[in-house]
Amino acid sequence: MKNIIILGSNGNLGKAISNHLLLKNKIFLDSKFSINKLLSSKFLNKNNISCVINCIGSHNNKNLFFKSNFIVPFTISENLSKVDSHLENRLLFIHISTIAVNAPYVKGNLKSLPLMTLNKSRIKYDQYEFSKACGEVVIRKNLSDLQNISTIILQPSNIIFDKSLFLKKLRIFLFLLPIKVNKSLTIPLTPINFLLNYLNS
Numbered sequence: 001m002k003n004i005i006i007l008g009s010n011g012n013l014g015k016a017i018s019n020h021l022l023l024k025n026k027i028f029l030d031s032k033f034s035i036n037k038l039l040s041s042k043f044l045n046k047n048n049i050s051c052v053i054n055c056i057g058s059h060n061n062k063n064l065f066f067k068s069n070f071i072v073p074f075t076i077s078e079n080l081s082k083v084d085s086h087l088e089n090r091l092l093f094i095h096i097s098t099i100a101v102n103a104p105y106v107k108g109n110l111k112s113l114p115l116m117t118l119n120k121s122r123i124k125y126d127q128y129e130f131s132k133a134c135g136e137v138v139i140r141k142n143l144s145d146l147q148n149i150s151t152i153i154l155q156p157s158n159i160i161f162d163k164s165l166f167l168k169k170l171r172i173f174l175f176l177l178p179i180k181v182n183k184s185l186t187i188p189l190t191p192i193n194f195l196l197n198y199l200n201s
Contacts, residue, residue: 001025003048005038007076008055013096017055039079041086051092052080057135059098059128069131070138077142080149087148099157100126101133156194 002025008014009029018027028038028047037043039052056072058064073095080093136153143151 002050004028005049005052006030006055007035007038007053008057011055011057014055017053035076036079039076039083041083044083044091045086045088048089049091050089051094053094053096055096057096057098057132062127065127065131069128070134073135074138074142077139081142081146084146084149089148091149093143093149093151095136095139095151095153097136097153097155098129098132099155100129101136101155 004021004025005028006014006018006021007030009018009031018029021027028049030038043049054073054076056068058068139151139153143149
């Protein structure tokens, strides 16, 4: 049995992970304790926490992209870096990001944009991908080369839950418009069970 902190426990992903890990572990949720308390050296040591899983993030509310996907990971990782030297045991920090950070987060190709300082133009980028990428950057910066904390950043594709609204809509779409689909085409999906099985290890 491990003692695990789950951040973002009120979201769909956080709830699924909490319910799954609760069977064999002692779980501490940010719905019952403040994040500052959970990430304090006193709490981490007293409860012998071995893992912190960050599920906080927004993918459909543009107003929350900057705060949830960048500011929150920055604050969490900064707090953890400050308590690192005070920890009595090793701690694993798992941040659940997205495969989208590996895609070019501009509509177009950023690498092919010529440098024209006198001819300014607005770069059209995907705010979600950009905010998640920034979140990963600050986590790597704050949590690199620490004494007691190891970090894993997971980059799943679209996470599909057991009763996924996306799958229902896809079935209806294919039923109403039975188009012939090239079998070589794939949709990047990560079933929730795959992610949960990884966390078990």
